[in-house]
Amino acid sequence: MPHKGTTVVDAFVDTASEAQSCQLICVQSIQHCLQMGGAHVEPSHMQLMQDCAEICETAATFLLRGSPHHNQVTAACASVCELCAESCDRFKGDAQMKACAEECRRCAAACQHVAQMRPGGAAVAGLGGVR
Amino acid sequence: MPHKGTTVVDAFVDTASEAQSCQLICVQSIQHCLQMGGAHVEPSHMQLMQDCAEICETAATFLLRGSPHHNQVTAACASVCELCAESCDRFKGDAQMKACAEECRRCAAACQHVAQMRPGGAAVAGLGGVR
Amino acid sequence: MPHKGTTVVDAFVDTASEAQSCQLICVQSIQHCLQMGGAHVEPSHMQLMQDCAEICETAATFLLRGSPHHNQVTAACASVCELCAESCDRFKGDAQMKACAEECRRCAAACQHVAQMRPGGAAVAGLGGVR
Amino acid sequence: MPHKGTTVVDAFVDTASEAQSCQLICVQSIQHCLQMGGAHVEPSHMQLMQDCAEICETAATFLLRGSPHHNQVTAACASVCELCAESCDRFKGDAQMKACAEECRRCAAACQHVAQMRPGGAAVAGLGGVR
Numbered sequence: 413m414p415h416k417g418t419t420v421v422d423a424f425v426d427t428a429s430e431a432q433s434c435q436l437i438c439v440q441s442i443q444h445c446l447q448m449g450g451a452h453v454e455p456s457h458m459q460l461m462q463d464c465a466e467i468c469e470t471a472a473t474f475l476l477r478g479s480p481h482h483n484q485v486t487a488a489c490a491s492v493c494e495l496c497a498e499s500c501d502r503f504k505g506d507a508q509m510k511a512c513a514e515e516c517r518r519c520a521a522a523c524q525h526v527a528q529m530r531p532g533g534a535a536v537a538g539l540g541g542v543r
Numbered sequence: 544m545p546h547k548g549t550t551v552v553d554a555f556v557d558t559a560s561e562a563q564s565c566q567l568i569c570v571q572s573i574q575h576c577l578q579m580g581g582a583h584v585e586p587s588h589m590q591l592m593q594d595c596a597e598i599c600e601t602a603a604t605f606l607l608r609g610s611p612h613h614n615q616v617t618a619a620c621a622s623v624c625e626l627c628a629e630s631c632d633r634f635k636g637d638a639q640m641k642a643c644a645e646e647c648r649r650c651a652a653a654c655q656h657v658a659q660m661r662p663g664g665a666a667v668a669g670l671g672g673v674r
Numbered sequence: 675m676p677h678k679g680t681t682v683v684d685a686f687v688d689t690a691s692e693a694q695s696c697q698l699i700c701v702q703s704i705q706h707c708l709q710m711g712g713a714h715v716e717p718s719h720m721q722l723m724q725d726c727a728e729i730c731e732t733a734a735t736f737l738l739r740g741s742p743h744h745n746q747v748t749a750a751c752a753s754v755c756e757l758c759a760e761s762c763d764r765f766k767g768d769a770q771m772k773a774c775a776e777e778c779r780r781c782a783a784a785c786q787h788v789a790q791m792r793p794g795g796a797a798v799a800g801l802g803g804v805r
Numbered sequence: 806m807p808h809k810g811t812t813v814v815d816a817f818v819d820t821a822s823e824a825q826s827c828q829l830i831c832v833q834s835i836q837h838c839l840q841m842g843g844a845h846v847e848p849s850h851m852q853l854m855q856d857c858a859e860i861c862e863t864a865a866t867f868l869l870r871g872s873p874h875h876n877q878v879t880a881a882c883a884s885v886c887e888l889c890a891e892s893c894d895r896f897k898g899d900a901q902m903k904a905c906a907e908e909c910r911r912c913a914a915a916c917q918h919v920a921q922m923r924p925g926g927a928a929v930a931g932l933g934g935v936r
Binding site: 428436439443472473 | 560603604607609
């Protein structure tokens with residue numbers, strides 16, 4: 413996702429979109445790993461993809477609500493996404509794991525960025541409007 | 544749903560994407576309605592947008608998992624989306640409500656379509672792969 | 675859970691509680707199966723526990739909101755819970771799978787019951803109050 | 806949290822149960838506030854109850870999975886619960902808001918406690934078993 417938005421509202425909506433994409437690929441990756449079996453279903457790896465899908469979903473809705481209390485949630489999301497990417501990195505030559513790692517890193521970067529922002533009043537109001 | 548796929552896998556992924564978009568706009572619309580107040584925060588209307596956001600999220604993940612048991616869930620999602628669209632229709636001249644109704648109807652149509660499908664073995668396997 | 679409630683509100687809240695318990699045990703059972711490996715991580719079994727955890731969560735919140743549109747959702751929940759119970763039944767002698775199957779059947783029964791109800795005005799109003 | 810466990814596993818499961826209770830009362834409180842109208846549907850108050858319900862749900866499942874990466878999530882949950890309690894405190898004489906504030910504070914305390922823990926190997930294994 414190109415981070416082309418220049419306002420806080422744009423950053424929130426762009427990051428929410430990235431988080432939804434990351435949730436999506438993690439849900440698919442869990443099924444991929446179940447079909448692969450072996451090292452792919454190691455508990456710590458599977459757990460990270462579950463953790464990642466879930467915190468991404470939560471971060472996305474905090475941002476879509478324009479919540480002023482998103483900071484710890486988006487920071488947590490960035491951390492879990494980075495750990496999930498590292499776990500996926502271990503499966504060399506697996507295209508699904510490679511795509512998952514890449515999406516996790518994009519989401520981590522976007523979340524890290526917004527985790528340091530607070531929406532102002534206008535920004536929050538803007539989130540409720542059609543863009 | 545910009546590109547209509549021709550396989551079961553495409554239909555599942557396209558519908559999941561539609562459901563994520565519908566969840567997104569419902570979450571934003573709830574905040575919009577809270578900011579508008581008045582008839583916009585009537586309990587039955589607010590409840591429908593909450594119901595819609597939630598069943599869309601669930602339908603999306605059932606489809607992303609390629610679940611053979613998605614049929615009642617996607618059928619329920621289609622029904623709730625249609626009711627939510629009708630509730631949004633009542634706010635003439637409100638661009639957010641108009642956009643929400645339109646997305647709800649797109650999601651209802653996509654869900655109605657997949658609610659009658661069952662993924663075959665190949666389709667399910669395909670859902671775990673990078674596309 | 676004893677279904678001791680005699681009103682529609684009681685039935686909704688009791689069933690929501692059952693659905694939360696069922697979500698809880700399914701989330702734990704997924705981790706148990708990952709630790710067991712082998713037949714426990716067969717994709718169709720793992721997928722059912724994921725499906726079950728998610729539709730239970732959704733059914734619970736529809737009921738807690740007193741949604742008049744819960745019927746297809748609770749019916750879908752009953753179906754998925756029954757399928758999940760059958761999948762868990764196959765693991766003879768596994769206490770976690772036995773407990774999961776039992777909870778899934780309790781939740782299926784409770785959901786089947788409320789799936790045929792519609793909350794009246796008083797019932798819905800009652801759901802918003804402290805009990 | 807009726808019985809305080811003495812092990813890490815007990816603390817995780819007890820806190821997950823508290824978080825599910827907090828999610829439950831927040832979902833009900835949102836409906837209560839919609840029925841009350843007026844100051845009860847002020848956007849910042851409604852948003853906090855939505856934020857609280859959602860982060861509680863996420864914290865609960867991280868804990869039920871025995872996730873070693875729960876710390877930032879449970880810390881975020883504690884913060885949001887405390888803010889939600891403060892927002893509910895403003896409605897003097899409203900029994901639902903009082904009950905919601907009390908549950909939010911119980912959940913905040915439990916989350917604060919586990920946010921400083923890391924599960925050991927035995928603890929994680931234990932979470933997958935029937936208790």
